Amino acid sequence: MSTSTIEEKQYLTRFKADTKSHLTIVNHEVCQNNCPEKFCTIFCPAEVYKWEGTRMQVGYEGCHECGSCRIGCPQQNIKWEYPKGGHGIVFRLA
Amino acid sequence: MSEKFDVIVVGAGPAGTACAYLCAKSGLKVLQIERGEYPGSKNVMGGVLYRKQTEEIIPEFWNDAPLERPIVEQRFWMMDKESTVTFGYKGLEWAKEPYNNFTVLRAPFDRWFAQKGVEQGVLLINETVVTECIVENDKVVGVKTDRPDGEILADVVVLADGVNSLLAQQLGFRKELKPDEVALSVMEVINLPKEKINDRFNLEDNQGCTIEIFGDSTKGNLGTAFLYTNKDSLNIGVGTTLSSMMNAKLKPYDLLDYLKNHPMVAPLLAGGESVEYLAHLIPEGGFHSVPKVAGHGVVVVGDAAQLVNAIHREGSNMAMASGKMAAEAIIKAKERQDFSEASLNKYREALYESFILKDLEKYKDAAHTFEHHPQYFNDYVPMLNQAMSKFFTVDGTPKREKQKQIVKGFTGEKGTLNVIKDLYRAWKAVK
Numbered sequence: 382m383s384t385s386t387i388e389e390k391q392y393l394t395r396f397k398a399d400t401k402s403h404l405t406i407v408n409h410e411v412c413q414n415n416c417p418e419k420f421c422t423i424f425c426p427a428e429v430y431k432w433e434g435t436r437m438q439v440g441y442e443g444c445h446e447c448g449s450c451r452i453g454c455p456q457q458n459i460k461w462e463y464p465k466g467g468h469g470i471v472f473r474l475a
Numbered sequence: 476m477s478e479k480f481d482v483i484v485v486g487a488g489p490a491g492t493a494c495a496y497l498c499a500k501s502g503l504k505v506l507q508i509e510r511g512e513y514p515g516s517k518n519v520m521g522g523v524l525y526r527k528q529t530e531e532i533i534p535e536f537w538n539d540a541p542l543e544r545p546i547v548e549q550r551f552w553m554m555d556k557e558s559t560v561t562f563g564y565k566g567l568e569w570a571k572e573p574y575n576n577f578t579v580l581r582a583p584f585d586r587w588f589a590q591k592g593v594e595q596g597v598l599l600i601n602e603t604v605v606t607e608c609i610v611e612n613d614k615v616v617g618v619k620t621d622r623p624d625g626e627i628l629a630d631v632v633v634l635a636d637g638v639n640s641l642l643a644q645q646l647g648f649r650k651e652l653k654p655d656e657v658a659l660s661v662m663e664v665i666n667l668p669k670e671k672i673n674d675r676f677n678l679e680d681n682q683g684c685t686i687e688i689f690g691d692s693t694k695g696n697l698g699t700a701f702l703y704t705n706k707d708s709l710n711i712g713v714g715t716t717l718s719s720m721m722n723a724k725l726k727p728y729d730l731l732d733y734l735k736n737h738p739m740v741a742p743l744l745a746g747g748e749s750v751e752y753l754a755h756l757i758p759e760g761g762f763h764s765v766p767k768v769a770g771h772g773v774v775v776v777g778d779a780a781q782l783v784n785a786i787h788r789e790g791s792n793m794a795m796a797s798g799k800m801a802a803e804a805i806i807k808a809k810e811r812q813d814f815s816e817a818s819l820n821k822y823r824e825a826l827y828e829s830f831i832l833k834d835l836e837k838y839k840d841a842a843h844t845f846e847h848h849p850q851y852f853n854d855y856v857p858m859l860n861q862a863m864s865k866f867f868t869v870d871g872t873p874k875r876e877k878q879k880q881i882v883k884g885f886t887g888e889k890g891t892l893n894v895i896k897d898l899y900r901a902w903k904a905v906k
Contacts, residue, residue: 384732394751426754445755448638452657467603469511471511474582475520
């Protein structure tokens with residue numbers, strides 16, 4: 382079967398999540414007050430970011446570690462680190 | 476006191492491994508640090524590995540390396556909603572040694588390549604993040620890692636830490652990347668039986684095909700899609716500049732599904748099974764985005780140095796070649812026991828004299844031109860499709876009359892002068 386949703390896509394990929402997030406919203410109020418577009422909720426290829434009305438939920442466990450959110454956040458409001466060694470996404474193929 | 480190496484290579488992609496391999500081969504003591512579970516576990520590309528720059532590291536690698544198919548046909552599609560204009564070349568000289576390029580899956584390939592380095596004496600440590608370079612008196616003298624007592628010293632540190640290269644940024648070699656300097660690409664690997672691939676793409680067992688798709692594949696945004704044949708699977712992906720994705724409010728996975736369901740693409744994928752989904756950034760800033768690549772005790776290679784020619788989808792070859800040039804400069808620096816910036820600048824000089832910076836210079840304005848003039852993807856691809864449709868539809872109209880209508884179709888919509896301007900601008904950007 383080919384996939385048709387992001388959930389199905391993410392299910393194909395292996396993750397070895399750390400217990401601690403490697404992605405941090407510096408200030409949730411900046412998301413709420415200064416960022417009407419909330420671009421990260423649109424372009425993140427793994428739908429890591431979800432706006433929950435008053436704060437940004439960060440599902441770091443499914444992160445592909447691409448770096449888009451760090452570069453694309455218009456407010457530079459995302460602290461982006463690599464997950465601890467050996468953790469995070471594990472590509473098996475390409 | 477921690478152990479000291481001649482060279483520490485950060486990252487085990489093609490650039491880092493090429494450099495580590497050659498340094499170890501010439502007798503240097505090399506430590507290679509990879510943050511993933513194994514080399515390749517964090518690495519992604521569409522899938523084209525170039526023969527020339529790889530054989531310069533490992534001669535006749537095709538006898539041993541885990542490759543998918545030698546590419547014998549390269550197709551280019553200018554795709555509209557329900558049509559496509561195709562251009563391409565198929566040549567059987569590419570089906571035999573020494574080949575031109577290959578499709579590969581990066582996880583097995585990178586793992587194999589790094590193992591070759593280990594056989595030359597590279598000490599490879601996986602599952603370890605380099606958190607920063609240790610700088611003393613303006614000179615890089617080693618790295619800190621996320622392991623306990625994780626400080627390690629070396630004469631030279633090679634930053635092969637990929638497109639995001641937080642280390643090059645830490646050293647001030649470049650500023651933070653901007654959304655128009657990177658392309659966000661997503662892809663799926665789709666299993667399909669070998670016989671089906673051979674039939675659908677008109678191939679024999681040991682022949683591969685690549686298709687680059689422009690136009691409606693990105694809904695007219697600056698970027699491309701690709702469809703590559705592996706042995707028993709296809710890689711299908713699409714990317715646009717991050718800035719385009721932001722402006723158009725595109726979700727990358729929606730764009731990928733749009734592509735997969737496109738009537739020109741869907742029949743090629745039919746019955747396939749998706750087995751992996753991957754996202755990655757490609758450094759596409761080109762010539763103007765190349766950072767400082769050599770400093771006291773440090774060099775920057777591959778994606779970390781933003782060495783990608785987006786127009787020709789070349790990157791893995793530039794990674795290999797830059798890793799080799801860095802190794803040659805390091806080996807000479809070791810002979811002189813001089814690891815200063817002036818000494819390691821031999822690497823920078825070699826890079827700028829090679830095809831890498833010459834090609835990046837050639838296309839230095841291309842991305843900017845196409846980003847700021849979206850008509851090339853938005854208008855001209857559909858117009859080209861309409862022209863071809865008109866020309867090849869047999870409806871009793873004399874051919875000369877058809878030609879007139881086609882020219883009128885182009886110039887009437889935009890005005891003759893604007894068409895000439897657009898043509899000149901495009902030519903200038905890629906000449």
